[in-house]
Amino acid sequence: MRSYLFSAVATCCALHTAIAALYTDPSEIPTDREYDYIVVGGGTAGNVIAARLSEPTSDPKNVLLIEAGPSNLDFAAAAIPFVCVTLSPKTPMDWNYTSVAQPGLNSRAIHYPRGRVLGGSSSINYLIWNTGSSEEWNRYASVTGDHGWSWSSVLPYIKSIEKLVPPADRHDTSGQITPGLHGTSGPVGVSLQGYPSSIDSKIMKVTEELSAEFPYNEDMNSGSPIGVGWPLSSVENGTRVSSATAYLEPALSASRPNLDVLINTQVTKLIQTGSSQGVPTILGVEFAQSASGPFYRRNATTEVILSAGTVGTPQLLMLSGIGDKKALAELGIESIVDLPDVGQNLQEQTAIPNVWSINATSTPDDIARNATLLNELLGEWATTQTGQLATSPITQIGWSRIPDNSSIYSEAADPSAGPNTPQYEFIFAEVYNSFVAPGPTSGHHMLISTNLLSPTSRGSIALASADPFDAPLIDPALLNSAFDIFTMTEAIKAAQRFMSAPVWDGFVLGQYGLFEGVTWDAEIEKYARDTASTVFHPTSTAYMSPFGASYGVTNPDLTVKGMRGLRVVDASVFPYVPSMHPQGYVYILAERAAELIKADHLVWEADYGTPAGQDIFTKDSVCL
Numbered sequence: 001m002r003s004y005l006f007s008a009v010a011t012c013c014a015l016h017t018a019i020a021a022l023y024t025d026p027s028e029i030p031t032d033r034e035y036d037y038i039v040v041g042g043g044t045a046g047n048v049i050a051a052r053l054s055e056p057t058s059d060p061k062n063v064l065l066i067e068a069g070p071s072n073l074d075f076a077a078a079a080i081p082f083v084c085v086t087l088s089p090k091t092p093m094d095w096n097y098t099s100v101a102q103p104g105l106n107s108r109a110i111h112y113p114r115g116r117v118l119g120g121s122s123s124i125n126y127l128i129w130n131t132g133s134s135e136e137w138n139r140y141a142s143v144t145g146d147h148g149w150s151w152s153s154v155l156p157y158i159k160s161i162e163k164l165v166p167p168a169d170r171h172d173t174s175g176q177i178t179p180g181l182h183g184t185s186g187p188v189g190v191s192l193q194g195y196p197s198s199i200d201s202k203i204m205k206v207t208e209e210l211s212a213e214f215p216y217n218e219d220m221n222s223g224s225p226i227g228v229g230w231p232l233s234s235v236e237n238g239t240r241v242s243s244a245t246a247y248l249e250p251a252l253s254a255s256r257p258n259l260d261v262l263i264n265t266q267v268t269k270l271i272q273t274g275s276s277q278g279v280p281t282i283l284g285v286e287f288a289q290s291a292s293g294p295f296y297r298r299n300a301t302t303e304v305i306l307s308a309g310t311v312g313t314p315q316l317l318m319l320s321g322i323g324d325k326k327a328l329a330e331l332g333i334e335s336i337v338d339l340p341d342v343g344q345n346l347q348e349q350t351a352i353p354n355v356w357s358i359n360a361t362s363t364p365d366d367i368a369r370n371a372t373l374l375n376e377l378l379g380e381w382a383t384t385q386t387g388q389l390a391t392s393p394i395t396q397i398g399w400s401r402i403p404d405n406s407s408i409y410s411e412a413a414d415p416s417a418g419p420n421t422p423q424y425e426f427i428f429a430e431v432y433n434s435f436v437a438p439g440p441t442s443g444h445h446m447l448i449s450t451n452l453l454s455p456t457s458r459g460s461i462a463l464a465s466a467d468p469f470d471a472p473l474i475d476p477a478l479l480n481s482a483f484d485i486f487t488m489t490e491a492i493k494a495a496q497r498f499m500s501a502p503v504w505d506g507f508v509l510g511q512y513g514l515f516e517g518v519t520w521d522a523e524i525e526k527y528a529r530d531t532a533s534t535v536f537h538p539t540s541t542a543y544m545s546p547f548g549a550s551y552g553v554t555n556p557d558l559t560v561k562g563m564r565g566l567r568v569v570d571a572s573v574f575p576y577v578p579s580m581h582p583q584g585y586v587y588i589l590a591e592r593a594a595e596l597i598k599a600d601h602l603v604w605e606a607d608y609g610t611p612a613g614q615d616i617f618t619k620d621s622v623c624l
């Protein structure tokens with residue numbers, strides 16, 4: 001089904017014009033140019049950094065951005081919201097990773113998609129736009145000792161990043177969002193769903209019928225997400241918004257002479273270029289298009305910014321001798337800085353699409369099995385960017401917690417950031433989906449994907465070999481703790497309660513597929529372990545800790561501990577996995593990082609005082 005859609009879509013629509021200033025071979029990079037900054041990875045964060053650091057000023061900085069994958073403009077499907085599910089796994093935009101066997105999933109290994117294209121995972125993701133619970137940003141501030149990561153400090157970034165735009169079908173959105181909470185003129189267009197579905201009104205009705213457990217929340221991005229409501233997507237004019245479309249393309253179309261972008265090229269190593277007072281300086285990068293080379297090298301004069309993502313960043317650090325000294329020695333890699341936490345602390349969320357059969361006359365199920373319908377919809381999208389394909393398949397989202405008196409709390413502490421932060425999620429869609437079973441050839445369906453948001457399990461990224469072109473060993477440790485399986489089981493039972501509301505009578509025909517007949521606890525646990533996969537949200541493999549801490553990988557200003565010249569800006573630095581969908585958090589992180597980088601190379605006081613009324617955290621107030 002996925003490959004059928006992918007190939008149909010790949011040939012449907014005219015591509016945007018290619019961008020001229022893009023280099024596709026390392027030999028094309030001007031040899032006489034000195035780069036102030038080299039950015040590794042043109043993904044979600046990397047494009048924000050490259051665009052911000054190359055902004056026109058009286059003293060413009062030269063920036064080189066190196067991305068392993070191709071241009072997003074090579075793929076028409078990347079622009080069409082509804083077909084997001086066809087962009088991975090195993091496509092030319094994906095790294096095609098597979099996890100190691102997962103004990104929590106009855107020893108299954110799973111596909112592990114990561115974007116390998118300009119825009120990175122923001123070019124292939126499912127578009128949901130979240131900006132957080134206030135409690136978890138405050139926890140980031142408290143565990144890093146940097147008030148700049150607190151909710152009150154990041155709010156201005158949210159407003160400056162967002163551009164709230166009408167949905168693709170231009171329906172009246174009053175009561176579906178609180179517009180005043182959102183930005184209106186930032187680079188990232190965000191909008192509500194742009195096509196009605198037959199379950200919309202019924203889901204809203206459940207928030208009345210079962211309001212105690214499933215209250216309506218008018219705006220899940222207010223800082224208090226709990227409840228059921230309408231999600232925002234990174235979609236503008238019926239078209240995907242990624243960091244490539246929102247940041248890089250405008251910078252490239254402006255023909256900035258100080259921004260060079262090299263694609264189809266993998267950075268294979270970070271190189272020590274010197275040291276002062278025993279502290280190594282890392283300003284060099286090595287890169288190549290294949291394992292057989294040729295290998296090229298360039299130095300930055302000011303900083304190297306590593307934005308290769310939660311998998312790529314620790315992999316590259318370790319390949320370069322930055323990681324656990326003993327483990328690297330076993331692979332023959334010489335240590336530059338002994339940082340045992342590199343690649344550790346991987347936090348990942350688990351998803352299970354629970355499917356019900358419904359009595360509807362048409363659902364998006366039909367698109368996957370009717371080529372005539374698909375072609376009609378593609379034609380509509382290509383001419384007007386409207387219709388079913390102009391919106392993601394996700395209709396509503398709910399955020400919830402297990403009860404405070406749950407028995408699991410006798411053996412595990414609450415891993416979430418606080419009582420207003422969700423521990424699990426419902427994603428609603430009017431379509432069949434499964435990670436493990438093929439789609440049915442008839443019938444209509446809806447699903448509630450139950451997603452575990454705050455795992456206590458911790459996984460890792462490790463090197464398989466010293467060859468940079470070998471995939472690393474990815475262990476997301478899904479459902480690998482008593483808390484995780486307990487909470488996932490409770491989430492599935494909550495989804496069953498949601499679907500037992502009176503409004504579904506005569507519309508819902510029953511649990512479907514592998515979910516059929518699954519009702520009691522032991523069955524639910526087996527079903528969960530047999531069918532679960534990732535929500536695609538790995539984080540924390542280069543996590544921030546306070547300056548001077550003996551643990552962690554990055555400092556609160558995102559510099560890497562124990563060296564000069566290198567910063568990490570991507571999802572790997574979050575101390576805890578965000579409790580909501582992380583792309584919005586990554587844009588926030590990257591916008592603040594760009595300011596931190598610029599400020600570090602200016603006179604500090606001229607640009608930054610202590611904002612009035614804000615505390616500067618001292619070591620004593622840091623809660624560890």
Ligand SMILES: Cc1cc2nc3c(=O)[nH]c(=O)nc-3n(C[C@H](O)[C@H](O)[C@H](O)COP(=O)(O)OP(=O)(O)OC[C@H]3O[C@@H](n4cnc5c(N)ncnc54)[C@H](O)[C@@H]3O)c2cc1C
Nearest residue numbers: 041043044045068120121125126127128267312571581583
């Ligand atoms: C299938 C899928 C669905 C998702 N759905 C959602 C969603 O609906 N909402 C949401 O908020 N989040 C979603 N996410 C997660 C979200 O997209 C990511 O958390 C976020 O984009 C990560 O940003 P990043 O900058 O850390 O990494 P990425 O965006 O992945 O960027 C890393 C970049 O570095 C490049 N790179 C890696 N190694 C090297 C190297 N050695 N040399 C050169 N380049 C390199 C990669 O090719 C990539 O372009 C989804 C993710 C996936 C994969």
Ligand SMILES: *[C@@H]1O[C@H](CO)[C@@H](O)[C@H](O)[C@H]1NC(C)=O
Nearest residue numbers: 090091092093094095096116
């Ligand atoms: C991933 O798989 C697709 C489909 O087989 C292939 O076209 C692509 O080149 C692969 N990408 C990588 C990085 O191996």
Ligand SMILES: *[C@@H]1O[C@H](CO)[C@@H](O)[C@H](O)[C@H]1NC(C)=O
Nearest residue numbers: 165189236237238239241245
């Ligand atoms: C969306 O459409 C509006 C109106 O035509 C236009 O002004 C805006 O630039 C478009 N946005 C993008 C990202 O193309």
Ligand SMILES: *[C@@H]1O[C@H](CO)[C@@H](O)[C@H](O)[C@H]1NC(C)=O
Nearest residue numbers: 272273274283284297298299
């Ligand atoms: C990078 O800097 C190092 C140390 O100064 C130097 O030895 C090396 O030749 C430089 N590399 C390039 C490609 O300029």
Ligand SMILES: *[C@@H]1O[C@H](CO)[C@@H](O)[C@H](O)[C@H]1NC(C)=O
Nearest residue numbers: 358359360505506507508509
């Ligand atoms: C489906 O709904 C229609 C009316 O909308 C009804 O006539 C029919 O009996 C229903 N089918 C089932 C199997 O419940």
Ligand SMILES: *[C@@H]1O[C@H](CO)[C@@H](O)[C@H](O)[C@H]1NC(C)=O
Nearest residue numbers: 366369370371372373374376
């Ligand atoms: C497929 O879609 C077309 C166009 O919407 C429709 O006319 C046709 O009846 C559909 N075919 C089937 C078998 O449902």
Ligand SMILES: *[C@@H]1O[C@H](CO)[C@@H](O)[C@H](O)[C@H]1NC(C)=O
Nearest residue numbers: 402403404405406407408409
């Ligand atoms: C938790 O409290 C609720 C409501 O007070 C009660 O119905 C339920 O049985 C309690 N559960 C446990 C596990 O004690």
